[in-house]
Amino acid sequence: MTSRPKLLMALGVVSPTIAFAFSVPFNTIHHEPSMCLEKLARSPAPRSPAPFASAVTEQSVGAWAVQVGRGDAGLISSNAASTAEALRDFWYVTASMDGVTEERIIAFPEWTSALNDVRAFLSVVNHIASCSDLCENLGETLVCAARHPSGAPVDEEPAPPCPMLLLRSFSGTTWSSGDEDAYFNGVDPFAALEAQIGRGHAQEHKLSTDAQVLEATHRWVDALIVRMRVCPFSSSVERAGLPAGAVSYPISRATTVEQVYQAFWEQVELLAHTDERQLSTVLLVVPDFAVGSADGYDAFASTLNEALTSMQFEKQLQLVFFHPEYTFRDGKQRVGGEGEAANFARRSPYPMINLLRTPQVRSAQKGIPTGSVYETNERNLLSVGPEKLAQMLQAQDWSGLEGREFEAHPTHSRH
Secondary structure: OOOOOOOOOOOOOOOOOOOOOOOOOOEEEOOOOOOOOOEOOOOOOOOOOOOOOOOOOHHHHHHHHHHOOOOOOEEEEEOOOOHHHHHHHHHHHHHHOOOOOEEEEEEOOOOHHHHHOHHHHHHHHHHHHHHHOOOOOEOOOEEEEEEOOOOOOOOOOOOOOOOEEEEEEOOOOOOOOHHHHHHHOOOOOOHHHHHHHHHOOOOHHHHOOHHHHHHHHHHHHHHHHHHOOOOOOEOOOOEEOOOOEEEEOOEOOOOOHHHHHHHHHHHHHHHHOOOOOOOOEEEEEOOOOOOOOHHHHHHHHHHHHHHHHHOOOOOOEEEEEEOOOOOOOOOOOOOOOHHHHHHHHOOOOOOEEEEEEHHHHHHHHHHOOOOHHHHHHHHHHHHHOHHHHHHHHHHOOOHHHOOOOOOOOOOOOOO
């Protein structure tokens, strides 16, 4: 009985069952736009290639690889200086390892927060582990291990000169684990969920051009988010937030979970490095990802929501997820009947991720009573009706809302 390999979460742990003899050239990642994104409405400002940290050189990383028997691995130097940048680069490399048997060592000499705090590094490794349950390659034909200068020694290995993530892919290799077979009774508990996400890859939206996707997204935002006031802090398609700033609509043609993770962390980095008046919020559109699987998309969303807490992004970032088949899980009857109308506050033409700045969200909550936004939205949506809303969403035609008046959101009274 075969079973899937698992991402190894403990620092300094690797699979003892596989031998390696690969040869891959040295490569260096600098902050360039992702090749898996055909279009970004905004691209990160170019940065000069950063050298290795003063105490870490390319030679020291290469020497460590040779010492531990990984001299034939491809060494990748990331100049990521933050957790978001490190995850962006990790997912870039992961997405590029598409079934070729190879080994990569990703070194992070500039990632000082991880270098100085092994627990922060471990939280990232644990996050990657949770993501692997949904990935197409990671956790299937690709395994990841971690090394840290302060981590426990492994097989008498010398300490690495900086935090590292090690990736090994095995094309056509079968895996076996008696312990895991016994635990899962020979059944992969994630297979059904991965299949659901996979079914979302080949949908009719694949035929839409970026221009068509952007136009449909703008029409939906204008009709529901702005004019129906689903978000009371969106003044137009182009402006939202407190203080008001621009809205970005990057489009990623990602089809795998790995690619969407990369696109997401690219936008986290961009938001962090852009003034809020220049860029208030980001609506990342992924029209070719999990379109036919609301449950799979919800599982994907959960990994990112958990990351906000586990990696302490909550003070900077909050997320709202949209999907064509989104259903609230608030304990009320949301499937069939009038209760289904509320779902259309989150039902969009394509899967989307809204990246919000936490300080702006906190400021907005001071002006509008907690919970009233959802209640007002439900009344406004119910005034149109779930059947009509479903027809409009399917046709991507919102002309039926023209001329309607909608209830305004109440504000806190001032004393």
